[in-house]
Structure formats: C-alpha cells, structure tokens
Amino acid sequence: MANWKIIVAGCGGMANQWVGYAAERTGAEIAGLVDIREQAAREMASRHGLDVPVFTHLAEAIRQTKPDIVFDITIPDSHYDVCMTALKAGCHVFGEKPLAANLRDARTMVAAAKESGLAFNVMQNRRYLRSIRAYRELIASGAIGKPGLIAADFFVGPRFGGFRDEMESPLLLDMAIHTFDQARFISGADPVAVYCHEFNPPGSWYKGNASALCIFEMSDGSVFDYRGSWCAQGAPTSWEASWRVAGSEGTAIWDGHEQVFAERVRPNADGFIRETERIEAAIDWKGREGHAGCLDEMFAALEEGRPAETDCADNLQSIAMVFGALESARTGRKVHIEELLQR
Structure with missing residues (x-):
C-alpha cells in the first residue's frame, strides 16, 4: 500500500x-x-x-x-x-x-x-449506503424488466439558518445534486434533457425557491421524475429520498431507509390486474457507508x-443535471444536456 x-x-x-x-x-x-x-x-x-x-x-x-x-x-x-x-x-x-x-x-x-x-x-x-447498493442490484438483476420511470420524492423541512436561507435556489443548488447523482447511480443512465419548474411555496422560510419539479429524459430511454421541497413540514421522506422505479415487468421500491423490494408480475399471470410476487432485496454490501x-x-x-x-468526468453528468434544471426553470423551456455541456 x-x-x-x-x-x-x-x-x-x-x-x-x-x-x-x-x-x-x-x-x-x-x-x-x-x-x-x-x-x-x-x-x-x-x-x-x-x-x-x-x-x-x-x-x-x-x-x-x-x-x-x-x-x-x-x-x-x-x-x-x-x-x-x-x-x-x-x-x-x-x-x-x-x-x-x-x-x-x-x-x-x-x-x-x-x-x-x-x-x-x-x-x-449517498452512493455508499447498503440499501441503495441493494436497490441498484435489484433493478440491474432484471427483476422488474426494463425500467421506464424513475421517481424520487424528497420532502424535508430543515431550518439551517445562515447562507441557505438567502440562496436564490437552495434546493437545486445545495441539495438536489445528491438525488440527481443517485438517479444516475441507480439507473446506470445519464441525462439527455430536462424540464424544471422551481418555486417557493407558502410557509417557506427561504428567500429563494425551496421546491422544484424536474422531468429528466435519460440515455436509456427512461424518464426520471424528481419532486422536492426543503420546506416540507410533516410526513418527511428520508434524506435519501423515497424511490419508485417502474419497469416492464414490475416495480421496485426503496423508502430511503432499509426497505428495498420489488413486486413482479407472476409468470403467465392474466386478468384485469395481474397478480404479482414480492422480491426482497439482499442488503449485504460489505463496504463502509x-x-x-x-x-x-x-x-x-x-x-x-x-x-x-465518482471520477470528475463521470460526475460532470450529475452537476450538469443541476445546472440544466436551473436553466430550464429560468427560461421555461426544456434544456438539452449535451448542448449545455458544449457551451
């Protein structure tokens, strides 16, 4: 060594x-x-x-x-x-x-x-958690078929005080990078384009926009839907967000804590609502968190x-999601990530 x-x-x-x-x-x-x-x-x-x-x-x-x-x-x-x-x-x-x-x-x-x-x-x-590693492996195993929709909800209400309270876009600039990078890690896909609307809801103690809705088109054809608020009071999600990945054969859930499972359509299942079977993820990653x-x-x-x-060349895609979302919110239009990176 x-x-x-x-x-x-x-x-x-x-x-x-x-x-x-x-x-x-x-x-x-x-x-x-x-x-x-x-x-x-x-x-x-x-x-x-x-x-x-x-x-x-x-x-x-x-x-x-x-x-x-x-x-x-x-x-x-x-x-x-x-x-x-x-x-x-x-x-x-x-x-x-x-x-x-x-x-x-x-x-x-x-x-x-x-x-x-x-x-x-x-x-x-936040890539280095036993539960997110298990979630990624569950999806990569093909348990839910081909992923089509990746959804993350992030709703917490911390009162930091200080510089965050004065930031123009505190959620997107200071926190969303974690969830955006997690989406790339979970899916293995990179961002293609984004549409974002950010706003400051009633009751917010932030000067800038503390909430955002983002829709990312991803390189594997899936869509990543982000809903976030940093001034959400009551019923908080995990700081790791609450996740749902819907695939061609089922859905995988991670609550942001230790609950990681999938529900997959049973082989040869038929009917109006098809019967599913539950698959529990193996949370057995041995690395440190x-x-x-x-x-x-x-x-x-x-x-x-x-x-x-997390080499910088790879991480560039994650930070581009942040700045792409910010530009979309500012201009009111869909932003293509590759065009953004080439400026």
Missing part, C-alpha cells in the same frame, strides 16, 4: 469527517492544513491531535510539504482555484460536492485533470490505477 501525503484545504463544514478518515487510514499521512482563517486550521489540528503545519495559502502549503493528494473541502466558489492549483502542482484532488460552482469551471477542471493524468474525484457519499465508503473507493482506484466511481 502506498503512503499518501495529504494536504487538507478548508477546515470548516465537512472537514472533520475527511480529516478523521485520513488520520485513521493506514498508508495516509496528513502533511498540513490550509484555511484562509489560520485559527480554524489550528483548531482542526488540535481537535484531531495533529502535529502538522498550518497555512493560509494552498500554493505555499504544497511547496513546503510536497503532498500527493489535496483534499478540497472549501466552499464551492473556491473549488476551481483549489483544484487548478493542486493539479498544476502535480497533486491528485479529492473534493467535496459540488464539483464546481458553475458549469464552465467544471468543464475546465475536468479537462485539466484529464490532461494532467492525475485523479480528480468528487464526494458523492457514507463519506468513509466514498473515500475508500477513491483511494482504491488511485492504488489500482483506474478511474474512481
């Missing part, structure tokens, strides 16, 4: 999970912490018992410590600068979602990673010399 030297850029938000992971991983060494607020970096070092230098500039941190990998846990608006600085210095990049703050930067970053031959992987921790599972995959891919499951 390689011994990877890591610089952590950004010591707020989700940084504790990343730093805790690296501090415990065999074959990994945190070489330094970077934050524009030096005190935040010092507090992070103290919290995790790290005797490492702290910096306020990434380029200087890289120059002094010569790391192999940069963990980018900065705010989205900083992802471009952090990623490009790291790649130019010869460092791999493991970054928090979203890939970038806009699609133009995202395309540039993906191209730079490809040209450099270095890894640039994006955190999509959440951030740890995604980081395990990033390191495994690096050591095996292959693209990670």
Whole structure:
C-alpha cells in the first residue's frame, strides 16, 4: 500500500469527517492544513491531535510539504482555484460536492485533470449506503424488466439558518445534486434533457425557491421524475429520498431507509390486474457507508490505477443535471444536456 501525503484545504463544514478518515487510514499521512482563517486550521489540528503545519495559502502549503493528494473541502466558489492549483502542482484532488460552482469551471477542471493524468474525484457519499447498493442490484438483476420511470420524492423541512436561507435556489443548488447523482447511480443512465419548474411555496422560510419539479429524459430511454421541497413540514421522506422505479415487468421500491423490494408480475399471470410476487432485496454490501465508503473507493482506484466511481468526468453528468434544471426553470423551456455541456 502506498503512503499518501495529504494536504487538507478548508477546515470548516465537512472537514472533520475527511480529516478523521485520513488520520485513521493506514498508508495516509496528513502533511498540513490550509484555511484562509489560520485559527480554524489550528483548531482542526488540535481537535484531531495533529502535529502538522498550518497555512493560509494552498500554493505555499504544497511547496513546503510536497503532498500527493489535496483534499478540497472549501466552499464551492473556491473549488476551481483549489483544484487548478493542486493539479498544476502535480497533486491528485479529492473534493467535496459540488464539483464546481458553475458549469464552465467544471468543464475546465475536468479537462485539466484529464490532461494532467492525475485523479480528480468528487464526494458523492449517498452512493455508499447498503440499501441503495441493494436497490441498484435489484433493478440491474432484471427483476422488474426494463425500467421506464424513475421517481424520487424528497420532502424535508430543515431550518439551517445562515447562507441557505438567502440562496436564490437552495434546493437545486445545495441539495438536489445528491438525488440527481443517485438517479444516475441507480439507473446506470445519464441525462439527455430536462424540464424544471422551481418555486417557493407558502410557509417557506427561504428567500429563494425551496421546491422544484424536474422531468429528466435519460440515455436509456427512461424518464426520471424528481419532486422536492426543503420546506416540507410533516410526513418527511428520508434524506435519501423515497424511490419508485417502474419497469416492464414490475416495480421496485426503496423508502430511503432499509426497505428495498420489488413486486413482479407472476409468470403467465392474466386478468384485469395481474397478480404479482414480492422480491426482497439482499442488503449485504460489505463496504463502509457514507463519506468513509466514498473515500475508500477513491483511494482504491488511485492504488489500482483506474478511474474512481465518482471520477470528475463521470460526475460532470450529475452537476450538469443541476445546472440544466436551473436553466430550464429560468427560461421555461426544456434544456438539452449535451448542448449545455458544449457551451
């Protein structure tokens, strides 16, 4: 196993999970912490018992410590600068979602990673759950035939306060990337086009649009229907959304928790409403869940010399779903993803 030297850029938000992971991983060494607020970096070092230098500039941190990998846990608006600085210095990049703050930067970053031959992987921790892995395998097994409709409902009402309350499109910009990426993971398909309507319903405590309805045409011919609200009070769904995939021979359900099953039409069944049989999914994935599972995959891919499951080139399709939905909502028309990516 390689011994990877890591610089952590950004010591707020989700940084504790990343730093805790690296501090415990065999074959990994945190070489330094970077934050524009030096005190935040010092507090992070103290919290995790790290005797490492702290910096306020990434380029200087890289120059002094010569790391192999940069963990980018900065705010989205900083992802471009952090990623490009790291790649130019010869460092791999493991970054928090979203890939970038806009699609133009995202395309540039993906191209730079490809040209450099270095890894640039994006955190999509919601792929790394026992139940979603079981759900994907159930659908891939052919239990419900060919999928035609993928439906996800996301209804929760968190009162974060802070910047989200002031965002123009808090649901689509800050949260929907998870569900959109899950839809790609579950189906194995990429987005082709999207129509979206976003709005701010009565009772919302957000300044911007906290609800959205999206219809995505997918590359396998299926349709992904997303209904979401971040100000839904009462009867919440899971944060992983509630899912229904309707296929040519049945339907697969995942409640976003541990309930994963399908109902398939029985062989030779006849009648007005045909009899079905229930198939329980085997929830037996052995990997770690959440951030740890995604980081395990990033390191495994690096050591095996292959693209990670959440490699930036793949993740570009997920973030394009976000910006495609936003443009559709703004213009009131269907947006074709390939045209969006070529601008």
